[in-house]
Structures are given as C-alpha cells and as structure tokens.
Amino acid sequence: MEQPTKKRRYIIALDQGTTSSRAVVFDNSGKIVQEVQKEFKQIYPNPGWVEHDAMEIYASQYSVMTEAIAQCGIRPWHILAIGITNQRETTIAWNKETGKPIYNAIVWQCRRTSAIVEEVRKAGLQDYIKENTGLVLDAYFSATKMKWILDNVEGARELAESGKLMFGTVDTWLMWKLTEGKTFATDYTNASRTMLFNIKKLEWDKKLCDYFGIPISCLPEVKKSSDDFGTVSIFGYEIPIAGVAGDQQAALFGQACFKEGEIKNTYGTGCFLLMNTGSKYVESKNGLVTTIAASYNNEIQYVLEGSVFVGGAVVQWLRDELHLITDSSDTEYFAQKVKDNNGVYVVPAFTGLGAPHWDMYARGTIFGLTRGCNRNHIIRACLEGIAYQTMDVMDAMKQDTGLKILDLKVDGGASKNNFLMQFQADVCDCKVERAKVMETTALGVAYLAGLKVGVWNSIDEIRTIWAADACYVPKMDIEKKREYVKKWHKAVKMCQGWEKEE
Numbered sequence: 001m002e003q004p005t006k007k008r009r010y011i012i013a014l015d016q017g018t019t020s021s022r023a024v025v026f027d028n029s030g031k032i033v034q035e036v037q038k039e040f041k042q043i044y045p046n047p048g049w050v051e052h053d054a055m056e057i058y059a060s061q062y063s064v065m066t067e068a069i070a071q072c073g074i075r076p077w078h079i080l081a082i083g084i085t086n087q088r089e090t091t092i093a094w095n096k097e098t099g100k101p102i103y104n105a106i107v108w109q110c111r112r113t114s115a116i117v118e119e120v121r122k123a124g125l126q127d128y129i130k131e132n133t134g135l136v137l138d139a140y141f142s143a144t145k146m147k148w149i150l151d152n153v154e155g156a157r158e159l160a161e162s163g164k165l166m167f168g169t170v171d172t173w174l175m176w177k178l179t180e181g182k183t184f185a186t187d188y189t190n191a192s193r194t195m196l197f198n199i200k201k202l203e204w205d206k207k208l209c210d211y212f213g214i215p216i217s218c219l220p221e222v223k224k225s226s227d228d229f230g231t232v233s234i235f236g237y238e239i240p241i242a243g244v245a246g247d248q249q250a251a252l253f254g255q256a257c258f259k260e261g262e263i264k265n266t267y268g269t270g271c272f273l274l275m276n277t278g279s280k281y282v283e284s285k286n287g288l289v290t291t292i293a294a295s296y297n298n299e300i301q302y303v304l305e306g307s308v309f310v311g312g313a314v315v316q317w318l319r320d321e322l323h324l325i326t327d328s329s330d331t332e333y334f335a336q337k338v339k340d341n342n343g344v345y346v347v348p349a350f351t352g353l354g355a356p357h358w359d360m361y362a363r364g365t366i367f368g369l370t371r372g373c374n375r376n377h378i379i380r381a382c383l384e385g386i387a388y389q390t391m392d393v394m395d396a397m398k399q400d401t402g403l404k405i406l407d408l409k410v411d412g413g414a415s416k417n418n419f420l421m422q423f424q425a426d427v428c429d430c431k432v433e434r435a436k437v438m439e440t441t442a443l444g445v446a447y448l449a450g451l452k453v454g455v456w457n458s459i460d461e462i463r464t465i466w467a468a469d470a471c472y473v474p475k476m477d478i479e480k481k482r483e484y485v486k487k488w489h490k491a492v493k494m495c496q497g498w499e500k501e502e
Ligand SMILES: Nc1ncnc2c1ncn2[C@@H]1O[C@H](COP(=O)(O)OP(=O)(O)O)[C@@H](O)[C@H]1O
Pocket: 017, 018, 019, 020, 267, 268, 269, 270, 311, 312, 313, 314, 315, 316, 328, 329, 330, 331, 332, 412, 413, 414, 415, 416, 417
C-alpha cells in the first residue's frame, strides 16, 4: 500500500444537517477537494412537530461519504481520518439488540414536548437546569424528547429498564451504525445540548436523569471532540473517526474562533450566534445559553450561544409553500427591487421563538400589510427578519459580556445573500466578514479530526488558513435604523403567546 506522503493527506467530514447530509473531503491546506450532498425527507406529523427517519439519516450520510471518496479519486488510505458534525439536540432511540430505531428522530425544532416543559417548570427545576446544564428550559433540547419517547412509544420503557435501549444525538447514532455497534459515544459539545449533562462537572447529571426517568446506562460515553471514536471500514480500509462536534461548535472552530470574545454566526436552517468565552463560564441574564466549545485538548472552553430557530428556513418557506421564488438566491434580487420594506415585518416564529425570547407559543406573523405591499416587500421583510433576530441575540450577548462587538464572522447557506449580509452589518452596527470556505462546519470538524491524527499540529497553524471572501460595513443612517428596530420589537412582542391556551 502506498503510504500517505506529506502532500497527500486528506480528511473527510460528514456534516449531517437538518435538511441534508453532506460529505466534504479536505486536503491538508483546508481546501475542499470534493463535496457531495443529499437532501432527505422532513416529516411534519402534526402542527409544530418535526421528525426525520433515522435510517434515512444514516443511509444518506453513508452514501454521500462513499460517493465523495469514489468521485474524488483519492485512495482510501490517503484519508487519514473521519470527522462527524451534526444537527444538535435531535434525539434518536434504538434497540441495542436489533439495531433498529424504535421511533423517528425527534428534531430539535419539534415543539411536541411543550407540555412536558410546563411540568418541569412546575416541578421547580428551571433554575437547577440553568445552573448545571447552562441551558434554558425549552422543548428544543433532547431531555424532554427522550421522556416523550419513554412515555409514548410502546415498549420503550421496558427496553430502557432491561438495559436494551440506546439514546443518542445524531453523532452517536451515526457512529454506532458506522462502527457496526462498536462505538457508543458522543462528545462534550453534543452532550451539552441534551439538558442532561452537567457542564461544570462534565458528567451526566444524576438528578436530571432520575427526574426524566432516563437510566444513565442508556446514554453514551462522553469524550473530547478530538478523540478516538473507533474505526469505519470503507472500501476495505479501516479509517478512524477522530473528530466529533455539534455543528455550531464545529463552525465556531472552523471560523478559528479559538480565543475569548471571538464570535461567529451561521445562517443555515436556523441562525446560531456563538461567542467563545474561554475558560470563563458566563451565565446569561439575557436569554442566552452557556454551552461547551469543541475541545481539541484537555482544556474546557465555554461558549455563549443565541439560537434562532428559523433563519434560512423562512427562505425555503417562500420557495416551497408560498412559491414566491424558485430558488433561494432569488431573494437577494427581489429584496433589492424595492427601496425598503414598505412597513412590512415578518417574524418567522414557525416553531416558536428561541433566544433571547424563548416563547414556545409564538408563531410566525406578517405585520404591516397595506394595499401597496407586493411580494418583494414580503421577501425583503423575511430576509430582514433573519437579520433582526440575529441582532437581538447579539444585543443580549453584549449585555451579558460587557463587550463591544466590532466584527462578526459569518457562514452557512444564507450567508451567500449579499443583501442579507449588508442589512446584518447595518442593524448590528458591526463589520460582517464572510469566510472564504463557507463549509465552515465541515471544516471545523475536519480540523478537530486532523489535529488528532497529526494533519495539523496546532491551532496556530489552523488560524493562518482562515480567509475572508467578503466584508460588509455598516452604512445605514442611525435614525432610520432606530425607527426600523423599534417596529421590529413591536412585531416580536405581538406574535408572542399565540398558541397558548387561554
Ligand atoms: N442565496 C441565499 N439567500 C438566502 N437564503 C439562502 C440562500 N442560499 C441558501 N439559503 C438558505 O440557507 C439554508 C441552507 O443552508 P445550510 O447551511 O445548507 O443549512 P443546514 O445546514 O441547516 O441544512 C436554506 O434554508 C436555504 O433556504
């Protein structure tokens, strides 16, 4: 077998996102040499419910992985490691003996567990959860989804009690399948999104696991993000999984935000603003969550995060449900055909509002329609809605940290939209820099895997690879901005509590 030389060293990143599975092959300069992507089915069984078929997640991820390797013509032994990054919080339960999921994956956006959340609130656990998991009590995180499965899926509790049930986030499920049942593990970043992991003690929280009725034996081993997660047999070769991280923390790493105060926003299905706070555990007083950053050594770094549930998804809605556009990128053209939003505001709270409002009962709303409004105003207001939501979480972050934010690194599908990025710079009053490699999530986990197997030797080496592709500076008149923001806040206030029973 030819040995990989210094020149021929590759990492494959498996990026399992909310709407698609992707495999990206990177060379040792961080350049993409191959990328394959496959969309998969979104299942909406009831209003506010979102599911995925766990087998389809695996099958689509496996096929893009093998296609990417086959298409780029690289010898499998030149791929030194696999990195796995994933949509976080989404919960899968499977039978250890049959290897089959006992229910569809319950997706992070799913609101079915709102009633369980109310019970937890009544039980007075809200503060305990905040202090120990860093999270806000919400249906977003995995714990209430696991409880729902135990309470509603026939035979689930019996399986759990007999030690035959396995619970995992998507990384754990993929690793278990890819290693043919040898690895049952996760990493700190994913564990910290379950609402069951104590992020100060770095262990599953017994009190919370007991409360939700989840035996700790059903939960995976938790490791660093750059670690040894077993091997996968690909075309007859064993390739190690050496990096695992939730997609948002992976993107923070891919954006080279290694130092305290460095910050990025990813515009995918949702928008996720993350600030590295170093070894400092910052407890938010303004509706953000504290979570763990991707770890490449034994040092734990914390992150302050603002999660916005609907970002690029509002653009998909314009395309797939309203049929106002045929392609996501059309939004940039139509938004600029009008001089302003003509008083139209869209709050895309399709699955409630995440940070900093945390309202499970808010729903999407269009405000300010008049006879002169046309589709371009609605399209523009949707894009503006994405930017305003990010502005709100950024304001919360400024208040929590006391830091001025002058520079925001951005990535993700919707960051390609120049109108959106300029509007973001305007309402946040900061410089917005789009990364050259927009697959920052995949790149981040490739770095984590590559650091483990020696493709890269230090984060300083990685930092030199980062480059910007575009930069946007604020240019909106301050008075105008004030006026717009005031209206936006009025709209947010008015869409709240819509689904709450009187
Ligand atoms: N040019 C564009 N303008 C606005 N939104 C876009 C554009 N291109 C893609 N998007 C949106 O970006 C999202 C896809 O981004 P991606 O990073 O692949 O998301 P995910 O990882 O959540 O699946 C989709 O919601 C899509 O509507």
